[in-house]
Amino acid sequence: MSKDRLPIERVSPAAEAAILALNNEHAAELSWLEPERLSFLIGQAFYTRRIGALEAFIMCFDQNARYDSPNFLWFRERYPRFVYVDRVVVAAEARGRGHARRLYEDLFDHARRAGHTIVTCEVNADPPNPASDAFHAAL
Template identity: 70%
Template sequence: MIEPISPADEPAVLALNTIHASELSLLDAAGLKRLLKVAYLARRIGRLEAFMIAFDQDAAYESPNFLWFCERYPRFAYVDRIAVAAAARGRGHARRLYEHLFEEARRDGHSVVTCEVNSDPPNPASDAFHAALGFRIVGEAAIYGGERTVRYYERVL
């Protein structure tokens, strides 16, 4: 079942985010609270088999990836982070979370969902997953002083 992330879930979300920090970026408890406060959508599956945090164009969020989309799209939903626990992989949780976001975004009048995937360091599994969901590459950037390179994706709803 897909449910909102509650304050009681925050320690587990933070732990799962930390495991995936190389793909998502590291967060501390205060940072997670700030994200959840301005999130368009913050959902989890199970006790914490998976989670997703997404923003829309109106979020007070300073991520260089989010700002890239703000400069190019008047209205969008942006997936900032999604993670699935190792023990829960292969159950379709990430797909279910994205489909839930697509449904919510359509209902709220969004016509596009966006995200980014690391290209350096590479993340070929994520590239393949997003392509299978109908995302297409719309740009690239080097961020954090060239420490990381990303590909920007969109999926028209």
């Protein structure tokens, strides 16, 4: 890893305040979270990682999560095993550095090692997010 390429790290409780702030800056595209809800979701997550102090983060659940999202539940009703990417966020000042791609590549490796063959995500259509659409289409 080059010295200017920040490592991908597990999310620790110490990072939750920064994750909450970044998440809630993008509540229109994601959903607003209260601190207690974020802590619960992190506890349920199959994979949650960050880059830097908080240039980017990703949160994913597997089929065993106690998560009430209708979109997540749709997958659980149809697939015995899967990984669901619930949210991936890159801070505005950190965009264009490849953080989201690196997080996905690390997730794919982690999922493969855990025996998963399905990784899925929700990409919101309302409100439109053309940057996210283009990124996910290129994966």
